[in-house]
Amino acid sequence: MKLNLEEVKPLIHLALKEDVGAGDITTKVTVPTGIKAKGIVIAKERGRIAGLEIVKLIFKMLESRMTGRTSSIKGQNKIRFRTKVKDGDKVRKGQIIAEISGPVRSILMAERTALNFLQRLSGIATFTAEFVDKVKPYKVKIMDTRKTTPGWRVLEKYAVRLGGGCNHRRGLYDGVLIKDNHIQINKCSGTPGLRLKKKEKVPVIGEMMKLARKRVPPGMKIEIEVKNLREVKEAVRAEADIIMLDNMNVGQMKKAVELVELLSSAIGRRPLLEASGGVNLRNVREIAKTGVDMVSVGALTHSAKGLDLSFDITECSS
Known part of the structure; x- marks a missing residue:
């Protein structure tokens, strides 16, 4: 390392x-x-x-x-x-x-x-290492976040690796992560080409993915944050590389994993699933049991x- x-x-x-x-x-x-x-x-x-x-x-x-x-x-x-x-x-x-x-x-x-x-x-x-030990029986990676001490990121991410964890993107420049604020900003700015949902009046995930896919460097992965099963379905169909299950409870995560497996078998392509939000040593094992591929833990560096x-x-x- x-x-x-x-x-x-x-x-x-x-x-x-x-x-x-x-x-x-x-x-x-x-x-x-x-x-x-x-x-x-x-x-x-x-x-x-x-x-x-x-x-x-x-x-x-x-x-x-x-x-x-x-x-x-x-x-x-x-x-x-x-x-x-x-x-x-x-x-x-x-x-x-x-x-x-x-x-x-x-x-x-x-x-x-x-x-x-x-x-x-x-x-x-x-x-x-405590988090990694908790999830050892499962094929899941413990990931860090950008919630690091200013100026210390390269060192703190190095320490995460030494503890057996894995590094998420290093900064805003080496990976695409579409979050709710990106969607909201596009809605407010009236970006041409974004279709709005009739009921919720927010851009469709598929449209955001199309915009990102056109502009990212070749080979760069695109991750998108979702909050419910409907958005999970949209993200799979939009061919997201990684789907972040944001602040879902364990029951919702299990359903999300099952849905992704079902949809992926039909289209022949499975995105990685990342659990995020509210992760701690008490619940990380239950989260790992759901079948997600990664669990991101901001506490690794901020707490x-x-x-x-x-x-x-x-x-x-x-």
Whole structure:
């Protein structure tokens, strides 16, 4: 599971800048220069680790910054970060995650930033793994959403993958998802070519699909959000690639799956079905039982609790 570290360097730079600023004043006035130290990162609860490569990069970037500020000999500001586990590994309470050694001033300067990243990403990976474990008996994928922390999306989606989940579209640019607001806007703007229903006076799903199909790049999948069985039927007939069952209860989802199977056997083409809305650890197994292909969970990134980790100095020398 590769992560493009170049993409996250600006975020790390910002994080160090907001925390370190002009320097760590507490360490500067209480810790003598030239002190070397060793320390360990410990898991204070069980979970799934994510973000070790980011922590390495944080120390490397701080090291480069410190070397650039001083005329010290090369290597004096070297921080060594040795991992005891890998990204994606399960850890138990009390387990040592990594060992850190080097100039104590530099270590303390980067400590909080490093832990913030590691705790946040490990929390997402851990939470995702809980959902994945719940649906293991079923052929269903746990998907993330765009409900991510601004600026953190590439990292948070990486953490979801480490937890065994799958990534939905990365942004607005790499997949079509027609939602109720798109339909409503087309209704309000009177877009030519959209046929209105006599009763509800909203555009037919098939017409929206035709518009999208004409304009999307070749090979790009089109997903459409539906709220009832009538719309499910329209979406299947319009040859949607993915149908999102939005805020349906389990009973409605079962009927939707049965309807799609019936219609698909007749036309020889089955769209993927995605359950979305109100998904939690209490109901995700029942949702998976309905036969949907994917379950999208916004909570993976907007509600994950950071994994409890700590850093402790174990020895020091001058």
